[in-house]
Amino acid sequence: MADPKMSETLKQFQSKVTTTSVNERVLIFTNLHPFLQKPDFPETGIKGIVKLLLLTLWRYEDNRSRQAVDKIFSILATSHRTATAKAIHSVMGDMAANLSKIATSAPNSGAAMSALSWLCTFVRCGYKTVDEMKGDEFKKIVALQSLLVSAAVASERKSISNGAYRRLRRIWVEIPGSVDIYAELCSGLSENPLSFCLLCCILKYLASKKDQDRLSKYKKTFLEAYVKSIIGSRAKIPVHVLKCCNELLKLVTRDDFREQVLPALERAMLRNPEIVLQSFCIMIEGLKIELSPFVMNVGKLLGPQCHSKDDSARDQVATACCHLAALCSEQEAVEKLTKHFFAILNGSEGKLTVVTQRISVLTAIGHLSKHTVSGAAPVQKLSSAVVEMFIPVLQQEVHEGTLLQALAQMSLWCAKFTTEVPDKLMQWFKTGFALKSSTTAVRAAYIQCMDATFSGDCLIKGLDVCPLLNSSIEKASAQSTNHSLVFEALVAASLLAKLSMADIQAESKMAIFWAAVLDRQKQIFINDKFLAQASDEALKRIATLTRRLVTDHPQKMNETDSRGYYKAMVYALTHGNHETRKHVQSEIKKMTAALGGCQISLALIQQFRQILQAEKLLDYENIEDGADVKFIKPSVLSNALLALTSIPHPEPKEAELVAMEVLVDAHHPCIMAHCGDLWVNIVAGLRLDAQDLISKNLDKITSDINKASVVSPEVNLQGLQNTVCTMVRIAPKVLLPNVLDQVYELLKVDGLSNVSQTDVNIMNWPEGDLYDKSVLESAGGSSDTSANMKRESKLYSYAEQLEFLELRKSRGRLFLASAMF
Numbered sequence: 001m002a003d004p005k006m007s008e009t010l011k012q013f014q015s016k017v018t019t020t021s022v023n024e025r026v027l028i029f030t031n032l033h034p035f036l037q038k039p040d041f042p043e044t045g046i047k048g049i050v051k052l053l054l055l056t057l058w059r060y061e062d063n064r065s066r067q068a069v070d071k072i073f074s075i076l077a078t079s080h081r082t083a084t085a086k087a088i089h090s091v092m093g094d095m096a097a098n099l100s101k102i103a104t105s106a107p108n109s110g111a112a113m114s115a116l117s118w119l120c121t122f123v124r125c126g127y128k129t130v131d132e133m134k135g136d137e138f139k140k141i142v143a144l145q146s147l148l149v150s151a152a153v154a155s156e157r158k159s160i161s162n163g164a165y166r167r168l169r170r171i172w173v174e175i176p177g178s179v180d181i182y183a184e185l186c187s188g189l190s191e192n193p194l195s196f197c198l199l200c201c202i203l204k205y206l207a208s209k210k211d212q213d214r215l216s217k218y219k220k221t222f223l224e225a226y227v228k229s230i231i232g233s234r235a236k237i238p239v240h241v242l243k244c245c246n247e248l249l250k251l252v253t254r255d256d257f258r259e260q261v262l263p264a265l266e267r268a269m270l271r272n273p274e275i276v277l278q279s280f281c282i283m284i285e286g287l288k289i290e291l292s293p294f295v296m297n298v299g300k301l302l303g304p305q306c307h308s309k310d311d312s313a314r315d316q317v318a319t320a321c322c323h324l325a326a327l328c329s330e331q332e333a334v335e336k337l338t339k340h341f342f343a344i345l346n347g348s349e350g351k352l353t354v355v356t357q358r359i360s361v362l363t364a365i366g367h368l369s370k371h372t373v374s375g376a377a378p379v380q381k382l383s384s385a386v387v388e389m390f391i392p393v394l395q396q397e398v399h400e401g402t403l404l405q406a407l408a409q410m411s412l413w414c415a416k417f418t419t420e421v422p423d424k425l426m427q428w429f430k431t432g433f434a435l436k437s438s439t440t441a442v443r444a445a446y447i448q449c450m451d452a453t454f455s456g457d458c459l460i461k462g463l464d465v466c467p468l469l470n471s472s473i474e475k476a477s478a479q480s481t482n483h484s485l486v487f488e489a490l491v492a493a494s495l496l497a498k499l500s501m502a503d504i505q506a507e508s509k510m511a512i513f514w515a516a517v518l519d520r521q522k523q524i525f526i527n528d529k530f531l532a533q534a535s536d537e538a539l540k541r542i543a544t545l546t547r548r549l550v551t552d553h554p555q556k557m558n559e560t561d562s563r564g565y566y567k568a569m570v571y572a573l574t575h576g577n578h579e580t581r582k583h584v585q586s587e588i589k590k591m592t593a594a595l596g597g598c599q600i601s602l603a604l605i606q607q608f609r610q611i612l613q614a615e616k617l618l619d620y621e622n623i624e625d626g627a628d629v630k631f632i633k634p635s636v637l638s639n640a641l642l643a644l645t646s647i648p649h650p651e652p653k654e655a656e657l658v659a660m661e662v663l664v665d666a667h668h669p670c671i672m673a674h675c676g677d678l679w680v681n682i683v684a685g686l687r688l689d690a691q692d693l694i695s696k697n698l699d700k701i702t703s704d705i706n707k708a709s710v711v712s713p714e715v716n717l718q719g720l721q722n723t724v725c726t727m728v729r730i731a732p733k734v735l736l737p738n739v740l741d742q743v744y745e746l747l748k749v750d751g752l753s754n755v756s757q758t759d760v761n762i763m764n765w766p767e768g769d770l771y772d773k774s775v776l777e778s779a780g781g782s783s784d785t786s787a788n789m790k791r792e793s794k795l796y797s798y799a800e801q802l803e804f805l806e807l808r809k810s811r812g813r814l815f816l817a818s819a820m821f
Contacts, residue, residue, distance in 0.1 A: 003708035007033045010045065017052050022064055029068040036075045046080055047087040053118075054095060057111040066114060068299040070121045079125030082137065085123065089140045099404045100194050104154035104240070110152035113164050119145050120167040121731075123175075130177040142198075143186045149201060150194040154240045158795045162410050168201050179205060183218050187722050190225035193237050195732045196466045199225075200247035200597060202571075204357040207247070227264045231283075236275055242282040249286035257289060263296060264816040272371050277305055277313055284327070291324060292333035298324060299337045303344050307357040322367035331378040334371045335385055341365050345648035362393075366409025367417060376418045383416040391428050398437045407445040414453040421461045440484040443472065447491040451498065459502045459551055462495070469496050480524045484535050490525050490541050497548035517549065518561055526568040539572035540583045551594040562603065570607040573640045575633050581636065585643040592647045600656035604644045605661055617669040634674035641666060645682045657688035660697055664704070667722035679726060694731040701727065702738055801812060 013028050032049075035041060053069055060066050099112045119141060127133050145168075150738065152164040172179040189195040199222055207215050208748050226248055230237055252261065261283075270274040279713050280301070286292075291298065302324075306317045312619040322340075328334050345352065345361045352358050365386075390410040397403050414425070432438060433446050447469065454462030469492040476482070476489030494512040500506050516524060524530070525542060534542070535723050546565040549557050557565075573584045611632070618631055645658050659682060665671070666679035675681070683690045694701065705720055727735045746752075765771045 028515040036711040043083040072127040077122045081126040099151035109155035146195040146198040149198040204246040246286035281316045291327040292330035295333040322363040327369040369412040411452040412447045444488040471514040494545040543587040638674045
């Protein structure tokens with residue numbers, strides 16, 4: 001430290017290590033290199049440097065700065081490995097422990113990955129062989145790495161998690177045999193559940209190398225540690241750790257599950273189920289084996305938690321049932337498990353009097369429909385058996401919410417029918433529809449269940465329920481202001497549109513349906529009042545009904561009749577709910593893929609234009625939550641227009657027609673706020689070349705822009721400017737000469753030479769404000785005649801003269817104000 005140049009460099013490093021200038025950062029690190037390479041550099045200096053580098057974890061966000069820090073650690077590893085290892089352990093130990101415990105966030109995970117990068121650089125440059133990795137020094141480094149890996153993956157950001165894995169993989173690739181050292185050291189750290197993140201990175205690396213020998217060697221040890229530290233834990237394990245363990249669970253076989261995992265689960269669930277349940281449910285998601293032989297063992301463990309008082313526990317069980325069913329391919333096993341849950345619903349483990357508990361059990365039963373049973377006959381038999389179990393529940397239940405949930409879950413099973421519909425179900429549709437407990441919402445749910453049932457070969461069976469559906473439409477037509485009745489009729493109309501394609505004779509039962517659908521006066525399904533009050537499900541049904549009408553019955557849906565349905569569909573496409581928009585987009589994709597898809601797209605675009613022109617560009621970032629400002633987000637508008645123009649495999653002429661139709665719309669200010677290249681993306685999606693398209697349609701583009709600027713300049717001005725900018729940017733040689741010619745023609749007007757700067761300022765001055773306020777000052781500067789006024793007069797007193805003067809002044813002020821506005 002006696003070297004004055006070294007002291008000066010270290011002081012400069014201490015004062016500028018957190019500077020915001022990237023060039024300064026790189027410079028101070030570069031100046032430090034010669035001194036760090038000296039063998040007599042003091043240990044206290046190394047510890048101080050490492051401590052200062054911790055300040056950069058949350059500050060350095062660019063690659064140059066991070067690479068400069070990595071370079072420092074590579075020099076320290078080469079020249080002062082032992083001293084640096086001690087400094088790393090003493091300085092970074094508490095930081096790593098805190099990062100692994102605090103609330104997960106992307107910045108913290110990013111900081112952990114940066115620190116992990118330092119340690120990986122230190123290991124690669126400091127430990128060249130496996131023999132050098134033996135000892136407590138390296139063991140402490142690995143322990144720190146395990147904590148940092150856990151903190152890095154805690155935010156569940158793929159980019160950060162993949163970055164952490166790549167840095168570890170580089171060590172194992174460059175240093176042969178190092179993965180074995182890591183595996184052995186991780187086995188000793190397995191008492192800490194956080195170490196499983198590093199442990200599973202090792203398994204992921206071995207699996208990528210297809211090293212079956214090492215996988216078999218370490219699987220047994222790691223699985224024993226998993227059973228002891230994860231399943232047998234007396235405290236809740238972080239979710240990111242449980243998800244990382246999927247790399248280990250992929251290797252579990254049936255024998256491993258039967259002999260090690262299942263007995264440990266049964267003991268843990270008896271001891272503290274509220275702690276183990278989360279690990280149990282996530283574990284089922286990670287398994288890749290056939291669980292049919294163990295389905296009842298697992299089902300009995302999940303059953304009691306399915307009606308737990310804890311809401312999160314019930315949700316976890318419902319999700320676990322979905323993953324459990326996906327691992328079962330035997331019909332008998334799934335049927336037994338379903339019967340077990342129906343028994344719980346009927347009170348085998350105590351009467352369920354709380355509505356949420358019954359709904360949770362029904363949800364679990366519905367999720368079991370995600371099974372992997374193969375073959376038409378087994379699936380038909382299983383679905384029929386389960387649906388028949390639902391019928392007694394529907395007979396006894398009187399609570400509306402529970403009935404709706406039961407019908408929704410039964411719909412999942414009804415969708416599995418492939419060859420025929422059970423007679424009991426057909427009879428129940430008619431019986432349940434007429435029960436006193438069947439409110440309007442319940443009847444709509446019954447119809448939705450029918451919609452799921454009647455498809456494919458089973459579609460013809462749906463003609464038996466046409467009278468029920470027609471009765472719903474008749475009621476709604478008579479009471480078109482009743483929102484719930486109209487929704488029921490909407491669902492019925494959607495199903496009738498589907499059933500009309502079942503058979504030629506089906507048309508004879510559709511008179512009431514077509515009368516309601518084509519009624520231009522009432523428009524019960526698509527009038528503005530109903531759309532304003534429509535729920536998300538109602539909007540989805542409108543989209544489905546529109547698609548079925550337009551694609552299946554184009555001969556009946558003429559341009560006038562279709563216009564209202566297109567308007568409703570576009571309204572749903574710009575709705576605030578993401579799931580609704582996603583459903584509508586899928587329906588539009590089916591419509592544009594059908595025959596005449598281009599014309600359908602153009603008709604939808606015309607309706608979208610009406611909504612778009614009513615939107616104004618706002619300062620979206622500063623709009624407070626709950627503010628009474630109605631607007632459609634730019635991202636929603638942009639995605640809607642993109643969906644309307646997504647025509648699969650269009651003809652070149654049709655594609656050009658659609659691209660030219662949305663030219664100005666795609667440059668609306670609200671859309672440009674989200675995606676400035678939307679029109680370019682649309683053209684690319686239509687498989688066209690933007691420059692060629694502009695060249696072919698130059699005259700039309702020019703005339704359309706000029707026409708729009710004259711017809712409605714206040715609406716289209718900014719959009720037209722954006723359009724011209726895009727056209728010039730894409731095809732400057734084609735469009736720019738035309739634009740310049742028009743500019744020259746405008747500048748040739750004689751009157752423009754007489755315009756002064758004052759005229760321009762007045763033109764740009766805000767409307768309603770006086771530009772030259774000196775007029776007011778000159779008007780207000782009139783002489784005060786009261787000074788020469790006589791205090792007494794034969795005609796008027798002095799007070800009367802003052803009142804008359806004030807009246808004249810007030811009239812003058814009123815005249816100036818009126819002249820100003």
